[in-house]
Amino acid sequence: MPESTLAVWDEATALGLAALAGRDLLPAAPVVPSLVQLADPSFLVSPERAALLEERGFEVRTVAGAGHTIHRDDFDGFMASLEGRL
Numbered sequence: 603m604p605e606s607t608l609a610v611w612d613e614a615t616a617l618g619l620a621a622l623a624g625r626d627l628l629p630a631a632p633v634v635p636s637l638v639q640l641a642d643p644s645f646l647v648s649p650e651r652a653a654l655l656e657e658r659g660f661e662v663r664t665v666a667g668a669g670h671t672i673h674r675d676d677f678d679g680f681m682a683s684l685e686g687r688l
Contacts, residue, residue: 641665
């Protein structure tokens with residue numbers, strides 16, 4: 603994760619996620635056509651979870667080399683990932 607991302611992150615926000623650990627929070631299906639953008643590599647969404655999202659009807663695109671905050675870490679890659687979506 604790039605230092606710029608860590609510099610603005612409030613670590614206390616992670617405490618709110620503890621109760622959700624181990625639960626499948628992925629939607630069963632998109633309500634509207636949906637794109638999921640992932641950093642590559644993603645430390646939050648494994649290749650298996652990305653494949654599950656695709657099986658459930660989501661389009662998954664990765665932005666190679668971007669950190670968790672894709673639009674801030676690699677704006678050009680973020681915009682290129684949106685090609686054909688807007």
